[in-house]
Amino acid sequence: MYNSKIIGLGKYLPDNVVTNDDLSKLMDTTDEWIQERTGIKERRWIEKGSEDSSAVMGAKAARIAIERAGLTKDDIDFIVFATMTPDYYFPGCGVQIQDVLDMGTIGAIDIRNQCSGFVYAISVADQFIKTGMYKNILVIGAEYHSNGLDKSTRGRGVTVIFGDGAGAAVLTREEDNTKGILSTHLHSQGKHADKLIVTSPSIKHWIPEILASKKEDISYFPYMDGTFVFKNAVVRFSEVITEGLIKNNLSKDDIDLFIPHQANLRISQFVQQRFGLSDDQVFNNITKYGNTTAASIIIALTEAWEQGKVKDGDTVVLAAFGSGFTWGSVIIKW
Numbered sequence: 001m002y003n004s005k006i007i008g009l010g011k012y013l014p015d016n017v018v019t020n021d022d023l024s025k026l027m028d029t030t031d032e033w034i035q036e037r038t039g040i041k042e043r044r045w046i047e048k049g050s051e052d053s054s055a056v057m058g059a060k061a062a063r064i065a066i067e068r069a070g071l072t073k074d075d076i077d078f079i080v081f082a083t084m085t086p087d088y089y090f091p092g093c094g095v096q097i098q099d100v101l102d103m104g105t106i107g108a109i110d111i112r113n114q115c116s117g118f119v120y121a122i123s124v125a126d127q128f129i130k131t132g133m134y135k136n137i138l139v140i141g142a143e144y145h146s147n148g149l150d151k152s153t154r155g156r157g158v159t160v161i162f163g164d165g166a167g168a169a170v171l172t173r174e175e176d177n178t179k180g181i182l183s184t185h186l187h188s189q190g191k192h193a194d195k196l197i198v199t200s201p202s203i204k205h206w207i208p209e210i211l212a213s214k215k216e217d218i219s220y221f222p223y224m225d226g227t228f229v230f231k232n233a234v235v236r237f238s239e240v241i242t243e244g245l246i247k248n249n250l251s252k253d254d255i256d257l258f259i260p261h262q263a264n265l266r267i268s269q270f271v272q273q274r275f276g277l278s279d280d281q282v283f284n285n286i287t288k289y290g291n292t293t294a295a296s297i298i299i300a301l302t303e304a305w306e307q308g309k310v311k312d313g314d315t316v317v318l319a320a321f322g323s324g325f326t327w328g329s330v331i332i333k334w
């Protein structure tokens with residue numbers, strides 16, 4: 001069995017910055033409320049008329065990651081694309097990457113695990129590399145939330161959180177079993193699916209039904225029971241990080257860098273405190289980008305790496321929690 005390791009990272013954020021004050025012109029909210037409850041100051045939202053979409057942004061991030069890996073698109077054996085905002089109902093974004101990057105007819109899959117999407121995607125790629133089936137895998141997380149949010153006061157509890165963006169990583173085979181991705185840990189609890197959900201359009205709730213609906217139908221906007229999600233998040237984050245540490249005989253003192261899914265700065269701070277980590281040991285960028293769900297960890301990891309905060313030999317912990325519920329962690333020896 002091989003290990004896998006990350007050898008290239010890339011990110012792409014749309015240029016259009018939307019501040020909390022900008023949002024207060026659309027809905028009844030304030031910069032103070034948003035910063036106090038979430039830590040977010042601004043996010044990027046794709047501008048109307050832009051070519052950007054989840055697949056297009058994913059391709060932009062992927063090109064950078066492949067180049068930084070010192071590879072070409074022809075070296076990539078497989079694509080894993082994590083998104084909850086695909087360009088189409090079907091097919092998924094993975095096949096669009098194969099086309100846009102003009103790759104050979106390699107396999108491509110989409111991962112539909114929302115905020116935990118990137119953790120799941122890394123785990124899937126890791127398994128393919130471990131078995132020797134593939135050598136180089138492109139893993140992308142990308143989200144185009146802004147076109148699907150309720151920008152009226154009705155949607156303020158959800159809309160102010162989410163941002164658009166993409167990140168990508170290239171994973172390759174590592175023969176030394178003490179390096180690279182040491183383990184991944186995945187969980188789900190479907191009974192809470194309705195706590196963070198977009199119910200339509202779906203096969204159960206299809207377009208004609210929505211259009212025919214006599215009363216206002218907002219099932220195509222995300223619904224979130226924020227407080228319930230928050231309470232579960234802090235518990236599951238802690239559990240799944242501990243699970244990863246125990247599996248690798250590590251303690252919290254061994255963590256050099258923790259990169260949490262950027263759901264809410266308050267959640268990250270709670271987990272930081274729980275594990276007694278210093279500010280230097282935790283990387284957050286939700287202040288600038290909001291919650292980009294499946295893209296958030298990979299954008300943050302890329303940014304941390306660009307800032308020289310990820311060094312050879314470091315123990316890096318990734319963890320995520322979100323809709324499903326799904327949650328997971330990844331333990332990496334960089």
Ligand code: UT7
Pocket residue numbers: 028029030033034037038115156157158160161225226227228229230233262263264267291293321322323
């Ligand atoms: O990444 C996927 C997983 N998602 C998460 O992890 C998100 C977890 N949850 C959260 O981050 C928080 O629950 C939120 C930031 C979404 C909400 O914070 P909260 O402290 O749980 O607020 P709340 O929903 O309990 O709302 C408190 C009050 C309500 O008013 P009343 O009923 O007390 O009068 C809301 O209507 O704040 C009101 N409110 C707002 N006010 C101004 C809700 N959204 C806003 C807003 N601006 N944007």
